[in-house]
Amino acid sequence: MAIHGLFWWVGAGAMIVLELMSGTFYLLMIALGFIAAGLAQWGGAPLEVQLAVAAVVALVAVAALRRSRFGRLRRKDAAHNPDVNIDIGSPLTVTAWRDRRARAMYRGAQWDVELAPGESEDARFYEITALRGNCLIVAARKHVTPA
Known part of the structure; x- marks a missing residue:
């Protein structure tokens, strides 16, 4: 009878260790089941x-996790995700606009630049907010620090 109790506690410990390696919280919910069974034993x-x-x-724990904000899969659009595109958030200077489009020097090359929706052409300093192919989408930079 004691061997069953040891199984539940060792199983819970193994699930917790595996959870630390995966980082998804699901194995932690299964570990809760093991702990409950150990307490029942x-x-x-x-x-x-x-x-x-x-x-x-x-x-029940897995279902509760799926309904919580931790269980929902949130995919970010790669065009707006700074974890995917290192250029997002970088400063850019645009001197002249034509129909909300321009060409600007960025990282040693000429790039197509387009204003983000709702942005005006009156600023000079911009920040890259997204990439669409080889076109940089920019918004007016809120805080300009002198270089």
Whole structure:
């Protein structure tokens, strides 16, 4: 009977260690099921009840995680994601606009530049907010620091 209790606690520890390697929280929810079953075993419940407790607690915990903000998969558009494009957030100077488009020197090459929706052409200093192919989408820079 004691071997079943050891199984639940070792299993919970293994799930927690694996969770630390994966970083998804799902194995942590399964570890909660193992802990609940270990507590049920400690309370004297038969093996069938322990298995049922582990399954129910793990399923409820996984379902609660899926409904929480931690369980939702949020995909960012790569064109606006600074983790994908290192140019996003970089400063850019544009001297002249024509129909909300321009050409500007950036990183040693001429780039096509387009104003983001709602932005005006009256600023001189801009910040890259997105990339669309080889076109930089820019918005007026809020804080200009002298170089």
